Amino acid sequence: MNITGCVITKDEETNIEKCLNSLKETTSEIIVVDTGSTDNTVQIARDLGASIYHFKWENDFSKAKNYALSKATGDWIIFLDADEYIEQHSLKEIMNCVRIAKTNGYDGILSTLINYNTETTEIQSTVQTLRIFRRDSNLKYFGAIHETIKHVTKQLKLLDFSKEISIIHTGYSNNEIERKQKGQRNLLLLLSDEKKNTNNHDINFYLSETYNLIKEYELALFYALKAHVEKETELLGTKEKNYLNIIRYLRKLEYPSEQVIRIIKEASCKYPSYPDFFVYIGDFNRFYQQFYDAIFMYEKALFLINDISQVETQTTGLLIPIYQQLSNLYYHTNDYSKTVHVITSILNTDRYDFSLLNYLIKILLINREDEMNIINFLEKIYRVDVPKDLIYLSKSAINNGSYILANYFMSLLRSFSSELQEEELELAILNEDYVIASQQFLSLFHMKESELQYLKKAIISSLLSKDETTRNKVFQTAYKNTGIDLKELLDEPKNNQYSQEELELVLDIIKEFYRLSKYEEIDNVLKKIKNDEILLATAELFYQNKNFGLALHFFDEYLHNKTEVEDELYLNILCKSSDSLYQIGELEIAEKYIENAYYISQNDYFIYSLWLKIIMGLKANERIIEVAQRAVDTFPDSNYFITILESLGITTQVKEEEEDTLRSILYSESYLQRLDDLAADLIKVGKDHEAIPIIRFLSEMGTIVK
Structure with a gap:
C-alpha cells in the first residue's frame, strides 16, 4: 500500500525541511506544488527527494491543492501545509491506522492538529482535522480559503484516530503571521468570496477570525455576531469556537464584565460539553473569590477535555495554568492532599519550576509532615545525583526555613564541589551560627551596598545572636545606610509614631522570624513596637500560612487594642477569625463569629461557604438547609451551594432559558x-x-x- 505526501508551498524555506522530513518515513512519494516561491523553498524540497510541480497562483487554495492531488499516485494521501509536520510519536501509528481504515472502507482518518507557538513554546489550541484520506477522484477540496476536503456525492466516512496521530502547526506564531502577512492575504480572499457568495455563512466566521488576526476587533466582532445569528454552517465546532471568539472580542473592546459573564454562561448552557467556557467561568469565579465554584468549573473543564472531538479548544494549551490555579484554590480551601497531588503532577512534567517546588515544600511543612518523609517524597521527583536538582532543593528548603531539609540537600551538593555562598550563610542562620552569619552578611552588604536584603539578613542574625558587639556593629551600619535607628526603633516604643520605612523594616524582620519559626521573637517585637498596622499584618501573615491558632490570637489582640474599626476591615477579621476557629475545631464559637459577619454583609460568598462548613461539622441539618437556601438565593448560579441543597434532597428551581444576548447586541x-x-x-x-x-x-x- 502506497501513501503520497502532498504539500503546496510559497516562500517556505524556513519550514519546508521539517515538514517533508516528517512525511518521508511513511510515504512512497512526496508531491510539492509551488505557487511562486522566490526563496530557496523549491531547491530544498528537490534535495529532499520531492517531485516538484509549479502552479500559477489564482487566489484559490482549493485549485492548488486539487492540482497536487492530480499528480499523486498513492492509494492514500497525507496532505500537510508547509508550516506543519507530523509529531514524531505519531509516525509509527500512521501505517497501521491507514491499514485499518482501508480494510473497513473508511474515506479518511481524523487526527489532531496542534496549533503551537514556537516563540513561547506553548500550545495555543487543538482541533480534529482531516489530513489523511483515500485517493479518489470524487474527493476534492472546496473553498478559495479555509478549504475543506469533501466527497462530491456522499458524506465522508471517517475513522477517529485523533488520540494516536498529532500534526503540529506553527503558522500562527507571531513571527510567522508577520512574515507571511497571513491576515491581509486571507482578508482579500474572503472579502472577494463574500461578494460572490453571500449565502456562504462560514465566510462570516472566517472573516471574524481574520480580523482578529490583524487586531481589528470591532470588525471581528461584527462578523462573529453575524455568524452567530445566521447559525447555518457545515463546519463542526464552528458555533462553539465563534462564541469563544466573541467573548474574547468583547473583553478586548472592554464591554461591561457583567454582560460578558452573562454571555459566557449562556454559551455554557448551549454547549455543555465544550470545556473552554467552563475555564472562563472558573476564571471569573476565582476573580470574585468564589473559590469552591472556581474549583468546580476548572475540574469540569478538565473532565470534558478528555472527550472533546471535532471542536477546536484552547483548554489543552492551558492545562498547566489550570492545574496551577487549582493548586492555589485547593490551598485556599485547605485541601492539602489535593494541593500536593496537583503540584506533584506539574513538577513531574517540569521539575525546575522553582516557585512550585517552593510551594510544595511549604505545604508539606504546614501539614506537619516528618522531614525525612518529605525527603523521601522529593527524591521521587528529583535526582540527588544531579547538582542542578540539588541546587533547587537546597534553595527551596532554605526559603522554607527547614534546617533538616537544608542541611541534607546542601551536604549532598557539597559532594559535587558545588557551593552556594548566600545559601551557606542562610544555612548558618538555620544552624543558629548567628554571629558568623551576621558578620558575613554584613561583609556581603559592604561589597554590594545596593542589595539591602544582605543588610536585613545581618540585622536578623544580630538580633538572634544576643551578642551586643555584633548587634551594635550591624545597627551602626543600618543607621548609616538607611537613617533608621534600630536601637530606638526596637527598644523604645513610639506609640504608633513610625515612618513608613520603619514599619516596612519591622515587618520584614517579623516575616524573617516567621520563616525561622521564631514566634517568641515576633511576640517580643510586637510588645515593643505596639503598632496596630504591624499587629494586623502579623495576624494576616500567620493566617495566610495556616497557623490558625496564633492568627486568631493576633486578630483578637488587634480588635482589643482598637476602639473603632471600619466595617469592611471588621468583616474581614470576623471571617478570618471564624475560619481560624473552625480549623482548630472550635465550631460553636466559629459559628457565632460568622453569624456576626453575616449581619454586616448578606452578599459575601466566603461567609456562606464557611458558615455551611461549620454547621455541617456541627451536623445541624435544619440550619444547613436554611443557610444553603439563603446562599442559593444570593448566588443562584453557584453549583457549590446548589449541590449542598441537592445532597439534602432539596431540588432547586431550574431557570428558564435566557434570551440570546448576542442577537440582542447585534x-x-x-x-x-x-x-x-x-x-x-x-x-x-x-x-x-x-x-x-x-x-x-x-x-x-x-x-x-x-
Missing part, C-alpha cells in the same frame, strides 16, 4: 450606530471594500447609512 440601536460610525471611518481611509458588507447589513436593518 440588533440593538446602539450597536447599529456603532457599525454606522465604523463604516464611515473605513470609507474615510479608503477601505470601501471593507465598508460595503457593513453598509449592506445596515441597509437590510433599515438603518440610514451616513
Whole structure:
C-alpha cells in the first residue's frame, strides 16, 4: 500500500525541511506544488527527494491543492501545509491506522492538529482535522480559503484516530503571521468570496477570525455576531469556537464584565460539553473569590477535555495554568492532599519550576509532615545525583526555613564541589551560627551596598545572636545606610509614631522570624513596637500560612487594642477569625463569629461557604438547609451551594432559558450606530471594500447609512 505526501508551498524555506522530513518515513512519494516561491523553498524540497510541480497562483487554495492531488499516485494521501509536520510519536501509528481504515472502507482518518507557538513554546489550541484520506477522484477540496476536503456525492466516512496521530502547526506564531502577512492575504480572499457568495455563512466566521488576526476587533466582532445569528454552517465546532471568539472580542473592546459573564454562561448552557467556557467561568469565579465554584468549573473543564472531538479548544494549551490555579484554590480551601497531588503532577512534567517546588515544600511543612518523609517524597521527583536538582532543593528548603531539609540537600551538593555562598550563610542562620552569619552578611552588604536584603539578613542574625558587639556593629551600619535607628526603633516604643520605612523594616524582620519559626521573637517585637498596622499584618501573615491558632490570637489582640474599626476591615477579621476557629475545631464559637459577619454583609460568598462548613461539622441539618437556601438565593448560579441543597434532597428551581444576548447586541440601536460610525471611518481611509458588507447589513436593518 502506497501513501503520497502532498504539500503546496510559497516562500517556505524556513519550514519546508521539517515538514517533508516528517512525511518521508511513511510515504512512497512526496508531491510539492509551488505557487511562486522566490526563496530557496523549491531547491530544498528537490534535495529532499520531492517531485516538484509549479502552479500559477489564482487566489484559490482549493485549485492548488486539487492540482497536487492530480499528480499523486498513492492509494492514500497525507496532505500537510508547509508550516506543519507530523509529531514524531505519531509516525509509527500512521501505517497501521491507514491499514485499518482501508480494510473497513473508511474515506479518511481524523487526527489532531496542534496549533503551537514556537516563540513561547506553548500550545495555543487543538482541533480534529482531516489530513489523511483515500485517493479518489470524487474527493476534492472546496473553498478559495479555509478549504475543506469533501466527497462530491456522499458524506465522508471517517475513522477517529485523533488520540494516536498529532500534526503540529506553527503558522500562527507571531513571527510567522508577520512574515507571511497571513491576515491581509486571507482578508482579500474572503472579502472577494463574500461578494460572490453571500449565502456562504462560514465566510462570516472566517472573516471574524481574520480580523482578529490583524487586531481589528470591532470588525471581528461584527462578523462573529453575524455568524452567530445566521447559525447555518457545515463546519463542526464552528458555533462553539465563534462564541469563544466573541467573548474574547468583547473583553478586548472592554464591554461591561457583567454582560460578558452573562454571555459566557449562556454559551455554557448551549454547549455543555465544550470545556473552554467552563475555564472562563472558573476564571471569573476565582476573580470574585468564589473559590469552591472556581474549583468546580476548572475540574469540569478538565473532565470534558478528555472527550472533546471535532471542536477546536484552547483548554489543552492551558492545562498547566489550570492545574496551577487549582493548586492555589485547593490551598485556599485547605485541601492539602489535593494541593500536593496537583503540584506533584506539574513538577513531574517540569521539575525546575522553582516557585512550585517552593510551594510544595511549604505545604508539606504546614501539614506537619516528618522531614525525612518529605525527603523521601522529593527524591521521587528529583535526582540527588544531579547538582542542578540539588541546587533547587537546597534553595527551596532554605526559603522554607527547614534546617533538616537544608542541611541534607546542601551536604549532598557539597559532594559535587558545588557551593552556594548566600545559601551557606542562610544555612548558618538555620544552624543558629548567628554571629558568623551576621558578620558575613554584613561583609556581603559592604561589597554590594545596593542589595539591602544582605543588610536585613545581618540585622536578623544580630538580633538572634544576643551578642551586643555584633548587634551594635550591624545597627551602626543600618543607621548609616538607611537613617533608621534600630536601637530606638526596637527598644523604645513610639506609640504608633513610625515612618513608613520603619514599619516596612519591622515587618520584614517579623516575616524573617516567621520563616525561622521564631514566634517568641515576633511576640517580643510586637510588645515593643505596639503598632496596630504591624499587629494586623502579623495576624494576616500567620493566617495566610495556616497557623490558625496564633492568627486568631493576633486578630483578637488587634480588635482589643482598637476602639473603632471600619466595617469592611471588621468583616474581614470576623471571617478570618471564624475560619481560624473552625480549623482548630472550635465550631460553636466559629459559628457565632460568622453569624456576626453575616449581619454586616448578606452578599459575601466566603461567609456562606464557611458558615455551611461549620454547621455541617456541627451536623445541624435544619440550619444547613436554611443557610444553603439563603446562599442559593444570593448566588443562584453557584453549583457549590446548589449541590449542598441537592445532597439534602432539596431540588432547586431550574431557570428558564435566557434570551440570546448576542442577537440582542447585534440588533440593538446602539450597536447599529456603532457599525454606522465604523463604516464611515473605513470609507474615510479608503477601505470601501471593507465598508460595503457593513453598509449592506445596515441597509437590510433599515438603518440610514451616513
